[in-house]
Amino acid sequence: QSALTQPASVSGSPGQSITISCTGTSSDVGAYNYVSWYQQHPGKAPKLMIYDVRNRPSGVSNRFSGSKSGNTASLTISGLQAEDEADYYCSSYISSSLVVFGGGTKLTVL
């Protein structure tokens, strides 16, 4: 199966808001409200930031929010901070192969 499509990189200044998109198809992102987002700092394990499109696990800052429209899910980070600089991956349930990840987006805080 093809990976979900994410921009290779996004950037923003401290305090600003950025949005990372995750585009799939009517078989994955568009079909189910099972989109998750992970943050990965260099050399570290991924961390779950958003699940089921818009839910935050306990302990994740409310500066992180998720949404979905059609076949595209989005992660928005508001009040950007230096510590948010990391790679971000989306994932979605897909009935044919169970779960598919996006290719990842490198967030740079200017």
Added chain:
Amino acid sequence: EVQLVESGGVVVQPGGSLRLSCAASGFTFNDYTMHWVRQAPGKGLEWVSLISWDGGITYYADSVKGRFTISRDNSNNSLYLQMNSLRTEDTALYYCAKDMVSSSWDFNFEYWGQGTLVTVSS
């Protein structure tokens, strides 16, 4: 505190075999589905396999089906991945991950280990 500690990663020749282990603590291991997820050097994440909380159900990515076998020992809070017929494209950091929901699965990888590196090279 949930902890997942992987081990067993080494350099192995193409066609070889390897068994990875993941020691779990800090939660009721036999209540949760567990996963293996891998990441090739400099690349993105790829889900590999899952095993249900009781070990009765397993699923695999097409890329490893027929070559890898996932298993668990709930008496020892341990997860395993037996890897056979290894290929160069299996080179990756292998993470074990805990599913979020108990007695089911939802592919929300709530906790991750630090990973163990498998290198397949001649």
